Amino acid sequence: MKVGRVILCFIFFFSFISSLVLSNNTFDIEIFCGLSGVKMEDYNKYIDVANDKNKDLNVNTGLKKIEKGITPEINFNYNIKTPFMIIGLYLKNQFLIIFDSSTVAEWGSGRSAQVIDADFNVFYSGLGCRLSIANNEPPYLTGFIGVDGGICYYFWNNMYEATYQETGGNIYEVRKNWSTMIPGMNIEAGINWMFNETIGFGLKGGYRLATGNVNVKINNINGWTGPTASEDVVDYSGFFGLAGLIIKFNIQSEADKEGQINKNSKFPGLSEWIYKEAKSLYEEGLYKQAKEKILEAEKIAGDNELIIKLKEQIDNKLSSENTVEKISRLLKQADDYRYKRKYKNARKLYKEVISIDTENKQARFYLDEFDNKAKEEYNKAVELVNQGKLKKSLKSVELAIEYGMEKEAEDLKNEIENKLNKSNKKNTLYNEGVDKYRKGEYEEAINKWQEVLIIDPEDKEAKKNIDKAMEKIKEMNKEEERIITKNIEEAKNFYNIGNFDGALKKCEFVLRLKPENDECKKMIEEIKKIQEQNKVEVIEKR
Helix, strand or coil: CHHHHHHHHHHHHHHHHHHHHCCCEEEEEEEEEEEEECCCHHHHHHHHHHHHHHHHCCCCCCCCCCCEEEEEEEEEEEEEECCCEEEEEEEEEEEEEECCCEEEEECCCCCEEEEEEEECCEEEEEEEEEEEECCCCCCEEEEEEEEEEEEEEEEEEEEEEEEECCCCCEEEEEEEEEEEEEEEEEEEEEEEEECCCCEEEEEEEEEEECEEEEEEEEEEEECCCCCCEEEEEEECCEEEEEEEEEEEEEECCHHHHCCCCCCCCCCCCCHHHHHHHHHHHHHCCCHHHHHHHHHHHHHHCCCCHHHHHHHHHHHHHHHHCCHHHHHHHHHHHHHHHHHCCCHHHHHHHHHHHHHHCCCCHHHHHHHHHHHHHHHHHHHHHHHHHHCCCHHHHHHHHHHHHHHCCCHHHHHHHHHHHHHHHHHHHHHHHHHHHHHHHHCCCHHHHHHHHHHHHHHCCCCHHHHHHHHHHHHHHHHHHHHHHHHHHHHHHHHHHHHHCCCHHHHHHHHHHHHHHCCCCHHHHHHHHHHHHHHHHCCCCCCCCC
């Protein structure tokens, strides 16, 4: 075992070092879809029990168990190529859409006996590692194995259940709500067929392990006398098979793209990043700045042929261009950027002109104009923030940054983005409260609107809605008290005329609504004493 671990560690260490040296790594986007099995043992046991009871009542056993679903999936993979294998690091995003989550059992007459309408769908997000054999030239077929771990989550799981008498009368209606968040992991294997360097097709299968306990809140709609909260076990474990499309992007350095110059060119340390920056400046026509960068790269990797070649190109440009021609070229490029509203790039070029000719009127004019525009847009952004127009203010402050204002504008931008995030969160909580209110879940609605007030204590609509929800709760409590009082009076009447069974039923109903009602408790004790005293001994025949 120890030897195996040492070998495994060596492989990963060598792969990591190789990834630093080899820069032909790739980035993939995979779009898959297929079928997946699910266990959901607790729910399926409940369905089996319900079907058995329905069978005894001559109700058809039509309630369906949950056993499968459709699984769309999108993955983002970063593939590190080594001489022996490809190590893939990936982010998986999977949505499991459950089949047969709505089902009905019927009486012989065709009327509904039991109705279940549920949403058991779930998202899965996880990080994983995949190993496959390295291939060099497409088209090619690659096999792989992978494992990932993450979270199964879905905050809108619910189940509506209603039962009915054969005559059509409702027995009870209830809605169960829970927010699912359980750990999960996938083990998978498959093959990828790349038609070319960009597009491919994939097939894979595997097993998902995802099970855990969730708290369930039970909301009575009509006639429910059971508990109002419980704990449930959800189990989305099961085998899956998927097929899909693969889109590959090469992540290559300039050294790889220009490998014809020298395939053995090496970029130790930070030299590759400095080389890239120098090349970018060269392509923009900023030869002076490019020369400064390529000299930095030369200090680190002076024998690199790509660095040597770029340095020669920069020197040739600098030596072949006189001052007048250079200023003219820089001004033309800056004007082109300005027409395209790329003010940052234009500003760099105008500043380079000033570094050559401090009295250049054209460059000085536009630099001053950019400064004035930056201040103007910054002040406009501040005013819009004060007016609460955050989205418009964000556009103005971004324009101020583009014109060249840095510290102040960046700070304001961060402040605006934070306020926008709070505003979006506040609106989301407010709308969730509205949804709860419409469903009659008034306490949950109040909780959502109270969270809104934590973010914005001056939100008038949230305060007003909280008052409305509290009135609704008071009305419900009054109605419950009225029903209790009515049933107590009826129990007394039954008791007075000697109908003790009727009185017992009424009292038991009251205690289901209000278990602490002393009046009904006392009446039940008295009835039981009377029934005990009136019990007649029965003499059996031989």
